[in-house]
Structures are given as structure tokens and as C-alpha cells.
Amino acid sequence: MIKAQNLVAGQWQDNLKASTFHTLNPITNKPLPTQFQEASSSQIHDALIKASTIYESYASTSFKVRIEFLQSIQKELNKSSNDILKTYQEESALPSPRAEGEFQRTIDQIQRYIELLEEGTFIQPKINTSGPDLRKILYPIGPIAVFGASNFPLAFSTAGGDTISVLASGCPLIVKAHPYHAGTSALVAEAILKAISYCGLPKEIFSHLGGVSHRIGGELVSHPLLKGVGFTGSLSGGKALYDLAQKREEPIPVFAEMGSVNPILITEKRLLTDKNLSETLANSIAQGTGQFCTNPGMIILCDPQGISKITSKVIDHLSKMILPPMVHINIEKNYLLQLDKLQENEAVKLVRTSSSNSAIGVVSAEDVLKNKKLTEEIFGPFSLFVECKSMNQLKDLVKIIPGQLTATILAHKDDHSELVPLVTQLKNKVGRLLFEGVPTGVAVNQAMQHGGPYPASTDGRYTSIGTDAIYRWLRPITFQDCPNTLLPPILQNENPLKIYRLINGQLTKDTL
Template identity: 40%
Template sequence: MTYTPHGKHLIGAERVGSDQTFSSDPAHGTAHDFSVGTPELVDRACEAAEAAFDAYAATSRDERAAFLDAIAEELEARIDEITETAMSETGLPEPRIRSVELPRTANQLRLFAGHIRDGAYLDRRHDAALPDRQPLPRPDLRMIQRPIGPVAVFGASNFPLAFSTAGGDTAAALAAGCPVVVKGHGAHPGTGELAAEAIAAAARRTGMPDGVFSLIQGGNRQVGQRLVQHPLIKAVGFTGSLAGGRALFDLCAQRDEPIPFYGELGSVNPMFVFDSALSARGAEMGKAWAGSLCMGAGQFCTNPGIAVVMDGPAADAFRDATREALAEMGPQTMLTEGIAEAYKGGAAKMGEESGVTAIVTTEPASRAATPFLYETDADTWLANERLGEEVFGPLGLIVRCKDAAQMETLARKLKGQLTVTLHMDDADAEAARKLLPIVERKAGRILVNGFPTGVEVADAMVHGGPYPASTNFGATSVGTLSIRRFLRPVCYQNLPDSILPADLAG
């Protein structure tokens, strides 16, 4: 079913236009015009969110859970329009949207609904009064997690649903009891509009206050800057580039009232391949790595861009198998022209670095991505920080180490990562055991004998890591723990049950 966007912002429950428009840049199909966001519209959205906060924060967990369930249902009811629109705007294939992203987005909303119904996230604590304690009595103390206020969310380019308008940050904030203002991503404004319509419909169905959700599309940097600096915004969720995220992070820190900025900014997700595993199945791993590198044109924040191996014939077999598999990979459409140009530029710079050998080079056309593979030694990598920077796309770098000590040195030099993978057999257990304490300090998720592309939405998932993978190493943007970003503990001393929050009374 073809969807024609209305092209307006959603401010509270109202569709709002603006004087200027911008045109979408679809991978294929028809471009559409959308209203351009302004700082004034940001003010209106933030004021609407603040006006809704008291009523929304006072809703019961069951009421908010019903709202989240309703959003999931409204998204699913629009699956045909969303799939067609997202495919046109991003170039992603139909199965990625219809069978992966939309179900994941709906499922994580339902996961949060179940999570808040359970109530364990509230971390309720009670120290009963001890009036006869000597030398001083103890008051009655009760603690609970409470919502922090309106939250700003920036949509991601590479996940038009799961990390964007109705994605994980929005779901976590709404579950916590916080109204949300989303700055939509210009790569998929029509998809964002459809998701916003689903949220608005769910809010009407469940009787939520009008300002519980707003979407602002387009606009220049001043729009994003105004959003993170607006005094009514109490936290920011962001997925995007290191440069853009760091700029917004700094603005949050410079506010009169600094606020937390939960940014996911980039990662090369290194794999460490140990001797026994490399000798036993290096060719098999090389082929599998090529598939992971090229999945979704390499446009995943968990794309495993670096393979660290021990030098020798087994490393040759690993490299050759990777090269052969990459040679069979055809071109894939990238999300935007800008991302495609940045990928080509990053691949070209990698090939120009001293001490780096090109194994697979290609000539991507226009908005398409084709794979690149390079190789270097650990000495070169350790001497050149640029070789540890993310190239967003299907590009891999093999780093050869002389011995286990050098592999450990390389691990210690890593910057913060979302993931680190260990490829090992039983005979590699001692080497892996020595490396594990090092990589624990570098990443939020550690895998064995797998590939990090694909992030399970579950209670135990951590999608975050030390800077620059994310700006807050103690947080995650995926999984139910992510709700804690939008809560704060409040202690109530000697309050009678009649005025305690409902979740603490009794």
C-alpha cells in the first residue's frame, strides 16, 4: 500500500507545518517534501512535553504498559506502508524491514511493557523506622526509581525503526514515565512520520496526555543544539557519528543545568582469533567474517571491522578465505549518498596508510557499497591511531601479531568498543583467560565464537561501552536495563502511606 506523507511535524497531538520544506532523498521511488524544523518548534515540543509530564509520570505501570503495547499494535497495523516507505528511503531490502526491524521494534516495546508490569526495575527499598534505637532513632526510609522528565531522542540513520522514532530510546523513556521529543533523521523522514502516527494513535487509544510524544523533522544544526540545550529536557539519547555526538555531548555538559547525554558514537568491534582456532578453522572463519562484514552493507554499529590474528600460515589461510568470499559479494545500496561518500573516503584513506597492504579493493559506484580488505602488522597498527578508527561500511582490516604478548599489548591500546569477540578452541582457553580481563575494560559485550552483528533485545544485553563507543560506560541503549537512563532514585522519609507514590504505599 503506497503511503503519501503529509510532511508535517507532530507537536503533542497536533500536526504542525513550517514555512520551509526539504525533500527526501530516496534510494529509489518518489521524493517527498517535509516541513523543516526550527528552534521555535523545538520550544513548542519541549513545552508540550513538560506540560504532559506530571500527568504521564503519575500513570500506573499497567497504564503505561498498555500504551507501549498499543504502539506495537499500531506499528504492526501499518506494516505494509512502513515497509514500502522504508525500503524506498533507505534501500534496505524488504525482509530487513518487514521481518526483522519492524518485529524487533514492536517486540522491544512489548518487552518494556512486561518489564514495567513486573515492577522489579523500581528497585524498591525500605528501611523500617527504629524509634527505640540508641543513641538516635532511625526514621522510616523508602526508596524508589522515579522518571526524570522530558527526554530528547535523536533518530539513527542505519535503523529506520529499531533505533529511531519508535525505537529503543523512545520505548525506554516512555516506559520510565518520561515524555519524549524525537529529532527525526533526514535519511528516512517518511518512515519516521509513519512511526510517529502510530505513537499518536496509541496515545489517543489509551488516553495519554497530548504532549507525551513529539516528532520534529529536518532543520539545521541549530535545531539539534536547541533540543539538547532546552532547559526542560532532562536527558538525551543519541545514535550517530563520533563528531556529531561529541558536539552534542559537549553542549549538554555546558548547560546551566548539565544533563546526561547517552550517545552511541562508533566502534570497530575487534575480533581476537587465537592460535588453535585459527589453525583448525581459519578458512571457515574467514568466510563467515566476510559475510558479517557485508551484512546490511556493513552499516551496523557492531560490524566487526578488525581481525587480530597470530602471524603464520594459518593467518594466510584466513586472509585468503576472506578475500575469496568478499570477491563474491555484489554491490549494496547504502543508506544515504553522504554515508556512501564517507565510506569511499574512509576506504581510500586506509589504502594510503603506510604499512597497510590492500587485499581486496573495489570501485563502488554512486550510492553503492562494495567490500574492501586490508592487512597490516601489529607494530604498524600500534603506531597509527587512525587504523583503529571506524569506517562505516563493509571494510575489514587484518592485524598480524608476532606473539601472544603483542596481542595483549594491542588489546590494551584499544579504545572503548561496543563489542569484542574471542575466537577460540579448548586449547586456547589459557590465552583467552589472560586476555579477558583486558577486554572487559574495553567493551560492553564480549562474545566467543560468533559475530557481533545482531543485538539481542533482552534483559541481560549491554549495548554500550567505554568512550568513544558510548558517552556513558555505565549505560546500555538495548535491553531492559536501558530504562535506568531515564530514572533517578528518590528517598521518602517518614511519609505517610496516604501521600506515598502508589508503587511504594502499603
Template identity: 40%
Template sequence: MSFKPHGRHLIGGEWVGTDITFLSKPVSGAPHAFCEANEKLIDRAAKSAEAAFWNYGYSTRRDRAAFLNKIADEIEKRGSDITEIASAESGLPAARLEGERGRTTGQLRLFARHILDGDYLDRRHDAANPDAIPPSPDLKMAQRPIGPVAVFGASNFPLAFSTAGGDTASALAAGCPVVVKGHPAHPGTGEIVAEAIAAAAEKCGIHPGVFSLLQGASHEAGGTLVTHPLIRAVGFAGSLAGGKALFDLCARRDEPIPFFGELGSVNPNFLMPDALANRGEEIAKGWAGSLTMGVGQFCTNPGIMITLAGPESDRFADAAARALGDVGPAVMLTEGIAEAFRRGRTEIAGTDGVETLVKGDCDGREGAPALFAVAGKDFLANPKLAHEVFGPLGIVVMAANAQEMRAIAERLEGQLTCTLHMDNDDVEFAQSFVPVLERKAGRLLANGFATGVAVADAMVHGGPYPASTNFGATSVGTLAIRRFLRPVCYQSMPSALLPEDLRHIG
């Protein structure tokens, strides 16, 4: 491997070590030692970010856009080394990582364009009106950055949801310095991307405290980071248990802060009657492909297919089982993820009323496809069947009638996505579901599969709890920047004291 990690933390432009270390657990190649973050270094990183904010938070949009574009350039310069170490650590194929690297640099450049446009500022102006009763003063409003932000790297996206991922990109675009807690599943990948960000900061003349990377395999470091009084918000993508624990810590602070956590989803699909009759086998094959993409390790993995019971749904389940039966075991991101997948698969297989259709052999760090079928009444009676099992696992839910199908939709918890598979003659049947599903998910799809989240202005990647901790936010798309801004109104303020973005309004 051409890139050799040094295993230290990046804090305020300096690479700093600690006495306690942990070993990485790569799929291939030798493990590397990485320093474990401690309370002293976390405090130093937060204070460095606060110091940077007094410059960076008041920088021009033009300067921040140049910084984001330079980060993208520096990541691309290290492209082959990033792919090599990320593949060794995660087991993800080179083609997937190269695509993810393009997504990462693409969203950095997207936010650069977005802030230059300026619409995100939501600027408003009410001119003074002394003749009004009562008289009204001059009022100007704009969105302003909130201060240092903590970001947690995700296990399943070493690039796009980690060190320089969407949370970091949107926070930096807003004017907020970032302290990243790297994921221990891919610490070397985090280190090389942090080097790219540090190089960009130096070349752009940005305060080095604008970005820090803290490594660690323990849970204590994350708790210490989110409770540091200088941290103003948190971005997180990961498990429900881990995210809920951090969310609770943020809420219990003397000064609570927003925790923007994307925690999990089963992303239900509703297969309408005519689509089932006309395209059932085709949809089954597409579903199997989406379920097993990346060994099912996507937060938008479509884990549940709900349809009406009958011979056609039986044929659908058989077609899905055949397609999944052709897929062998594959390496998962971590041993812990593989163990949790097999544990969840076993629990579902042992649930009353559940029929096992596919249960491939796998052990160690591998996962293999699993498919189950259950009647709608049994699904409604067993809430755990609607909980996410992270991996290539699907459940076909066969509702007795349209009323039971709607009852399943109404019973769902918050989701990232919900999908309707429908043909023209299904429109009337589907119409009654849309108002229900709007209340359940942040993104509704027709005739597609949710895996593959486009980085675009209109994308929403979030939803009601437990899909995310803040139903009004998204972690993908340009609206993500609003998580790290707050509105400030300036009354009768002289132009020289206003933010630059408001000085020429009115």
C-alpha cells in the first residue's frame, strides 16, 4: 500500500498522538495502530474550532466556496491512495469507492455553488414605516452560522458520509468549523481525507482550526465531544442505539443542542395490484438486486415489500427467492455488523407466523441474502418485524385486503423512504396511500428502488423518528445547510455593522 497511515489526530493543523492506541481491522492487508482520542484532545479540538469560527464564520461566501472546491481538488489528487486504503479497510470494491469519491467531491462543489447563489440566506427586509400604527422599524434578516459542529463518520460510507462527507460539506458551507469523530471501521481512510482538508485550508489561508479529526474506537470519546460546551450541533449517521444515546446526551446538556441523527429505516415498498399482476417477476428481480446491493448495507435498503395475498403474490415471492438464491455470501463492513445481521436474521426466522424462503450460509465477517414471508395480520402483531436488520434481508408482507394494507402503512414508524410500485390502473388504489406515506417518510418514490441517493438540490434524506431525530432536516441535498444556520434579525442597524450579505439590501 502506497499510503501508510501515521495514526495521529489532526487538531488545529497539527498531527497529534496519544499513548493509548487501537488497531484497525482491515479486510485485507496488515492492521495499523491509531491513537485513541481523550478528553484533553477533544477539548483542544473544540477550542481550536471556536477560535477558527471568529474568522471563518464571518468569511465571505466566495472564500468559503473556494475552500470547498479546493478540498474537492485535494481529495481527487489523492484518489488512487484513497481507493486503495478504503478498499482494504472496508472490503468495498474499487468501482464503488471511486463512485463514492465522485459523490463526495460532487457534493462539496454543489455546496460551493449553492452558497455563491445566496438563496440559502433567506434574506428578508421590511423597510421602516414611521407612519404605521404603531410605527415599524427597519428590519433585516438572514441566516447565520451557529458555530463549531461535531460530525460522526458513518461505517457504510467511508467517504460520502464520513470525514469530508455531506455533514462536513454543509457545515463548512454554512461557515461552521467542524470536528469529526472518525469511524473506527476505516480510520486510515479518514486520515488521508483529513490530510486533503488540511492541505486545502493551508492553500486557501483558512484558520487551521476550521477542521479537526479525532480517531477512536471507544464510545467515551463521542460522548465527550457532543457534551463539550463549545459544540453547537451534531451530525450523525449510524445505528438507532448509538444515535439515541448521543441524542439523549445532547438533550441533557446544560444548554441543549440539536442532534441531527439519521438512525435507520426499513424503507417499505407497497406493491399495487395491477403492477403485481403485470410486472411482478420483474419487480421481484429488481427488489432482489436492490436488497443485495453493497451486501444490503445502505440506509435506504428496501427491507419490506407489502402486497395483497394471493397466487400472484406467491409467484412474486418465489421469483424474489430465486433471484436471491443466486447471490452468495459477501464480506460486510465490520465483524460487528455481520454478527448483528445474523442475529437479526435468526430472530425474524423464529417469529410466529414467519416463513423462511431464503437463508444463505454465512459466518465470520460475511453476510448472505435472507428472505421471509408473513401474513399481514402477523406482521401487525409483531412490531419487531418492522425494525431494521442492517444487511441483505427482505420480508414479503401479504395483506389480506386493501384495508389491512392501509393499516400496515398507518402502523409504520418514521422512514427515510416509502415506495409505490404501480401501473396506470393502480392510481386510484394508490391515492389513498399517499397522504399516509407523506407523514411517514422524507422521500416518496414511484416505480423505483430507494438505494442510490442523488446529491441534488431537491433531495431529502431524512424523515420522522426513528429514521432521523429531526423530521424537518435532511442530510443530503442543499437544504442540509439549514441545519447549521439560524435566523438573525437586525433592527435599525447601521449598514457598517451588518453582515456583508445584508449591507446592500434595501
């Protein structure tokens, strides 16, 4: 059964005076049965008071305990998989293969953190015994709020990469569930709660709060006991939370992953020789009904002769596709409104398909250079094709494009020697630079970077995908001339955890 209440410090709390809301089925646009309660101010306060009280206890848990906890979450999710997947599809209208694939990705992400904890060196133990005895590790920063994303009901939600990185780090967690898939989130929250109980951990380490009002997010971020925020969503939403956090008496970090057009830049030779290019681009534009944060929202073509038929071929491919509806009517309305506004621009030729809401725009580089607003994201199955007359004009475009999650250079092998200046430009603009394929599809491993210079994210030094995401919730602390018995086990002379430590510049498992 789906819980309609809010989970406050490990307890489902009924509040008969609460404002209520329903999720919608995107196919019918009709409300689903469960009437969810919106979190109250007192529930938010209670969740943070109790999370703060238990913080030191949870931060001090061993890696072994956290491994068992994450393994228990995996088991409980698998036990509930049928209900979770059924509700996922009712709330999102995403097809069964996508639902099952995202569920497995969620399980796999948890596994990567289990492996990280087993290896142990992520907290970077460093010891220097010449001069004062200095011993340094990374330590959990305190209670963290994570905002579920609208476009990934599992992988970026209640047991997604953000949340599991928090629990693996040793920080208590408060999830603000996304209202578009509140039922899916509640089922996952119940699985996490069962894992907490099974492992004998304090229930106060986890809260799950719901609601449609911006008040909830504002009160969470403004609460003096909160120590950090994870967010995936729009530029306006992420920037609003960031600004709130910086106005606090004690500012806190907000790691927001926001808007990105993920430009694909195509050289003339690649444009004329790659026979599969139009189909590849169309599939990427339409994937997930255009609701991936790595959707290629801008495709920049170097076509000096003006002979490429790529745009008409892409439209032909898109016209043959039947896409699921977007995950919520509000997202679809906003997308269509943005297309209508774009159509008012005489410089842009907008081509829509009759089979779905997919579309492309075609515009000259000269017009984009005159109107920087054309570089802004339109969230949905859309891409703006920008026609350049030369590589120099393409480079001029790159200068005005703001920070991005990704950029892709698709070039012919004969072009490689001429790409160094372009690569140099793009390195300062993006978090991930591709040279083959398309940006949709993100590998979950330690080498992945999912974050880029503003406005792609609020701090381009960090990632929200891959196990390096854990570093958002840790800070360094050094113990100077500390008695051995008072040191954290990982820094003690005996190295009881038997992991690698950097001792006087040498990586070793030796004792002292």
C-alpha cells in the first residue's frame, strides 16, 4: 500500500489538517487515487531536529554497517519491485523497458557505493609524522536535503544517486519527494525504512517529505540545522534554492544540476560522410520524450556549401516515431509554450511533427550570434539546428554558449589536427566532452562527470553521477598530535581497517 503521509524521522505521521494533492496519469491526465499530504512546517522542523541529534552517531558508523544498510536497501527494493514499477508507469507513462532499466540502474548505483565503502579510501586518509603529527580524513558534514527530479522517478529520486551518496557518506537524509511521482517515491521510502529497521540503525537518519508548495523547499533550505542540498531540475528552481542558502546566517552548499542544451558540433566532412548521422540525432532528441538533462538541445552544423539535407532527414526520422507523453501535463504545457514563443521569432524556421510533440528549429549562426536567448534550453523532444558557414563562425558560437553539462564534437578523422583550438574552448565550457556518439546515456562510474560550469550546475567541480558524488557531503578535518585512542579508526596507528593510507607521501597499508 502506498503511504499518503509524510515520513518524519522514520515515522509515518498522519496530519488530517494538511493540504493534499494527487499525482496524475500522463496518458489520461486524470488524478490517481492516493491523496497525499503536504509536509507541514512543524514536520520539516521535527525532521531536521532529529536528524541533527542523530548526526554524530550515524557519521561514526563503520563502513561495514553502511555496506549492510545499502545491501538491505537493494533487497527491500527488489522485494517491492512489482509495486514500484507498476506505480512508476502509472505516474510517468514511461514504457516498461524504461521503467525496468531505470530500476536496475538504481540497484546498480547502490552497488557502486557498496564497492566504494568496501574499498574505503574515498575518505582520503593522510598522515604526516615529521614535525607535528598530522592526520587528515574527509568527514560527513551533517543533515542533507535532496530534491527528487521530475524526469527520473527512481534513478534521481528517493533511492537515486544523490540520496544513496548521502547515506553512504554518513550524513542523515531528508528527501523532498517530487510531487509528480509521489507514489513511486513513497514506496521506495518504505523500502529504505524497512532496511533501516532490519539493520538496527536509528530511524531518525531518514525523512521523506512531500508536497507541491515551494514553501516546503524554502523552509528546508532555510532551516539552520541543514548542512547541504542536492537538486536536479530547472535553472529557476536550482538558482532559487542556491540564493536562499547563501542568504542564511550560515550559508550552506547547494549542489544543483540545472539547465543545459548539450551542443553537438559537426564538422563539414562528418556531416557529408556519416550516413547514420540523421537517425542517430533523431533518436537522441526523442529519447525519453526529450526529458533527459543530456538531451541535445542544440546541433551546430558546419555547412559552408549549404548542401546538407540533415535537418529534413532528422524530421523524417522523428515523424516516424510515436513518443510517450511527457511525465506531467505541466512539463508538456511549458514545452509547447516555449515552442510557440520560438515560432514568433522570424529568424527561426520551426518544424513540428504530426506524430508527436517532437520538433526542430533551423536558424543561421548569424542570428544566434545576434540573439543569445536562442542558446537557452527548451526542455523536451526538440533541438535547434544552427547552420554555420565556417569553422571560425562555429568557434564564435561556442564563445557565447554558457556552461553546459556536455558538448560533443563529431568530426571526420581528417579533421582531428585542426580541432585543438575548439577542444581548448570547450574544455572551459563543459563537464563532459564527447568525440563520438551522443550525450544521452550516462555511464555510472568513477570517471563520469555530470556537472558543468554555471548555469549547468552551481558548482562545476562536483558530479551528481558516479561515486565521486559522495565528495559533496564530506569535508576535510585534520587531527594534530591527537592521542591514538581518540583518533578515528582509519587514522589509528594499527590501521584496523587495513586500507591504503598516504603516510609521509607513500601510499601503504602499513601500521605505524
